[in-house]
Amino acid sequence: MKPFSFVLPKVDKADQGKEKIIVTYKGKTRELVTHDYPEIYKIPGLYENLFYDTLDCQSPKVVCGLLGDALSQTDDAPDKLVALDVGAGNGMVGEELLEIGAQKVLGVDIIPEAAEAAERDRPGVYDAYYVEDLTELPEKVEDEITCEGPNCLSIVAALGFDDIPPDAFATGYNLISDDGWIAFNIKDEFLQKNHPSGFASLIDRMVDEDIMDIIDKKRYQHRLCLDGTPLNYYAVVGKKQADISDRMLREFQ
Ligand SMILES: C[S@@+](CC[C@H](N)C(=O)[O-])C[C@H]1O[C@@H](n2cnc3c(N)ncnc32)[C@H](O)[C@@H]1O
Structure with a gap:
């Protein structure tokens, strides 16, 4: 089981790097943007799950x-x-x-x-x-x-x-x-x-x-x-x- 979950709010237009995600980890929910690397790396598995599994990074x-x-x-x-x-x-x-x-x-x-x-x-x-x-x-x-x-x-x-x-x-x-x-x-x-x-x-x-x-x-x-x-x-x-x-x-x- 992943120790986090996230929601990608539906948008018609998003700017690369400034895309908003709502992440829940250790009971806290907050908004991050996709290029907020320090916060993303702190949550084990989030980087891979977001960029590779969800946004299909190759x-x-x-x-x-x-x-x-x-x-x-x-x-x-x-x-x-x-x-x-x-x-x-x-x-x-x-x-x-x-x-x-x-x-x-x-x-x-x-x-x-x-x-x-x-x-x-x-x-x-x-x-x-x-x-x-x-x-x-x-x-x-x-x-x-x-x-x-x-x-x-x-x-x-x-x-x-x-x-x-x-x-x-x-x-x-x-x-x-x-x-x-x-x-x-x-x-x-x-x-x-x-x-x-x-x-x-x-x-x-x-x-x-x-x-x-x-x-x-x-x-x-x-x-x-x-x-x-x-x-x-x-x-x-x-x-x-x-x-x-x-x-x-x-x-x-
Ligand atoms: C999207 S990540 C790519 C990580 C990895 N190369 C990959 O493909 O999964 C971009 C990385 O570049 C780093 N970075 C940004 N500016 C930098 C700089 N001036 N010197 C060294 N690293 C930098 C960021 O901290 C971040 O970890």
């Missing part, structure tokens, strides 16, 4: 599946992957990375509730889990991460909105070794030319300036919005060719 499987397929077309062995999973949440992506054979997964998330939920729900998935904001990574943590020699960056369901901005993506990217694998997803409209999020310009520049090769990209349904609208994303798998320069990084801060 992203960890789709993104890691695309990475696994791309790897299988090369001589790179999955068991050599040391992945840095950014916006790791309660560990669903870490688990998928282990499923495709990764040797080691390091997690980073900005909120302590995510680290606590990952330890509670998926103990042992992450070799290390850092509670840090990627836009302000302390040098000590950066050194610890680079010492592990990460050669894969995963960022799933965490780019844009109020989550990870372009400069934080760039910071994560530069922590990965040259020739490392990059696997992420992003809302389709964020990749439209000159989208105000800055991601389209950053990624176009990275490709044009041979900083990243795109190996595979596919559009798919990330999840449903509470009003039933499909939320379509791109899953992207690439290979790092070079660091993003400080000059370029500054343009996206």
